[in-house]
Amino acid sequence: MKKLATAAAVAALLGASVSASAFWGGGPWGGGPGYGGGGNDISVEFETNNGINQSLGASVQGTTITVSLGTDANGNVTSTEADVVAAIDELFDALISELRELLPDLGQHLAVDSKQIETYARGRKEPAESGDPDADWGKKVKRGQRADGTLWEKVTKWFGYKLHLLVDSHYELPLSWKLTKASVSDTTELIPLVEDLKQRRSDRIAGAKDLSADKGYDSEKNNAWLWDECEIKPVIDNRLMWKQEQTRLLDEGKADNVVYDEKGQVYCFCPRTAEQRELVRLISDAELHTLRSQHGHDGFLIETDQLDHRVRTFRGDVESRKVVRLCAGGAA
Numbered sequence: 001m002k003k004l005a006t007a008a009a010v011a012a013l014l015g016a017s018v019s020a021s022a023f024w025g026g027g028p029w030g031g032g033p034g035y036g037g038g039g040n041d042i043s044v045e046f047e048t049n050n051g052i053n054q055s056l057g058a059s060v061q062g063t064t065i066t067v068s069l070g071t072d073a074n075g076n077v078t079s080t081e082a083d084v085v086a087a088i089d090e091l092f093d094a095l096i097s098e099l100r101e102l103l104p105d106l107g108q109h110l111a112v113d114s115k116q117i118e119t120y121a122r123g124r125k126e127p128a129e130s131g132d133p134d135a136d137w138g139k140k141v142k143r144g145q146r147a148d149g150t151l152w153e154k155v156t157k158w159f160g161y162k163l164h165l166l167v168d169s170h171y172e173l174p175l176s177w178k179l180t181k182a183s184v185s186d187t188t189e190l191i192p193l194v195e196d197l198k199q200r201r202s203d204r205i206a207g208a209k210d211l212s213a214d215k216g217y218d219s220e221k222n223n224a225w226l227w228d229e230c231e232i233k234p235v236i237d238n239r240l241m242w243k244q245e246q247t248r249l250l251d252e253g254k255a256d257n258v259v260y261d262e263k264g265q266v267y268c269f270c271p272r273t274a275e276q277r278e279l280v281r282l283i284s285d286a287e288l289h290t291l292r293s294q295h296g297h298d299g300f301l302i303e304t305d306q307l308d309h310r311v312r313t314f315r316g317d318v319e320s321r322k323v324v325r326l327c328a329g330g331a332a
Contacts, residue, residue, distance in 0.1 A: 018184075046084075048077060058087040058096070093201060096175065099256065103171060110211040110232070111169035112193060114186050116140070116158050117179075123159025133145040134159045138182025140216075149246060158182060169212055186216035191225055198230075209230045215239040264290065284316075285318055 004215035044065045048054065056079045067087060070079040100106050116138060138161075142154045160168035162184055166176040176197045178189060190213065198205045210233040211226055218239035226234045247259035250266060257269040258279070265288070266279040278288075289310045291303050 048075070055088050056083055058084075058091040060091060065091070071316075081268070089200075096173075096201065099173065105207065106168055106171060106173070107175060107205060108207050108209050109169045110166060110175070110194075110208055112164070112166050112190055112211065112217060114181065114189070115163045115165065116156075117161040117163055118158045119160035121159070129157075130159070132160075134180045134181070136183050138162055145246070164189045164193055165317045166197060177261060187219050187222065190217045190222045194226070194230065194232075205230065210235050211238070287314055287317075289314075 021206075026172065038088050043063065044067065046067050046069055048069050050069055051071055052073055052075045054068060054071040057068045059066050059068075065088070067084055069077045070083065090284075096106075118134045118136045119130075121135065123137065124130040127133060127136040132300050136159070138158050140156045142156075144152050146152055160182050162180050162182050164178045164180065164186070165174055168172050176193045178193060178196070180189065208230065212235045215237040216239075218236045221233045223236060226232045247261050247267065249256065250258045257271060258266065259269070259276075260266045267276050268279050269276055291306050291310075
């Protein structure tokens with residue numbers, strides 16, 4: 001956990017791939033290479049310089065992060081894992097502060113996601129029995145719908161950890177990070193990541209306008225908290241909760257051939273052929289648009305800016321089509 005936590009911190013620090021390499025010095029951190037691989041040639045080096053009463057510190061030069069471990073009067077290393085992570089956090093904050101001076105709009109557009117990190121220890125059914133007892137099993141499930149309407153599912157499992165990152169989506173720079181066991185849900189880590197940013201550097205969150213995430217972060221609590229507590233617009237893909245059904249009847253009492261899917265698309269079935277068609281395609285000059293809103297079905301009453309833009313654009317398109325038909329000699 002020590003090595004992975006530090007390697008992940010450095011990866012987040014420099015916005016690099018999580019598979020960065022780290023090299024380890026003496027003392028309680030062990031000797032020799034401790035974490036290998038990496039396509040960005042980023043390394044973490046620990047040193048003591050055989051000094052006494054040395055203070056803990058971290059610095060960056062090129063692609064190398066150097067951590068000078070603290071020592072006592074006898075030259076023994078006194079720095080703990082928590083001390084080292086805190087030192088890297090401080091270096092991380094200093095770099096972001098410098099970037100904020102160069103990029104005043106840093107942090108306006110946020111995004112959150114997670115990255116699986118496999119440990120080098122062999123995974124066991126009981127994680128405590130493995131060579132890395134701090135790790136555990138993680139699983140990601142992806143679901144979708146094929147063109148023919150059938151559903152598909154892909155399951156990925158790994159033994160290790162999960163890195164959660166909050167980044168500036170425009171500049172692709174990390175702003176906050178957290179390493180957890182692999183089994184920790186993405187949904188529960190969105191609020192802690194944003195809270196961490198608010199507490200450590202409130203200036204980074206003050207100008208935030210929106211936060212994007214995939215459906216793994218979709219929850220009523222996350223959406224409401226972002227909007228109500230932070231005034232950040234959540235742009236989070238809707239989680240698909242229907243396990244078996246592909247469609248449901250829109251109004252069973254009025255029509256038995258009009259249905260809708262979980263994403264809100266409305267279809268009708270031809271009474272003669274039973275062919276399923278998108279209803280919007282059967283209405284002359286009709287268009288279907290989706291409003292992104294945390295307010296559910298009330299969104300069309302609240303998201304006035306989005307609605308105004310859609311209506312104005314639609315009316316302009318309709319008028320343009322009328323002109324084309326008139327010029328072609330057709331009916332308006």
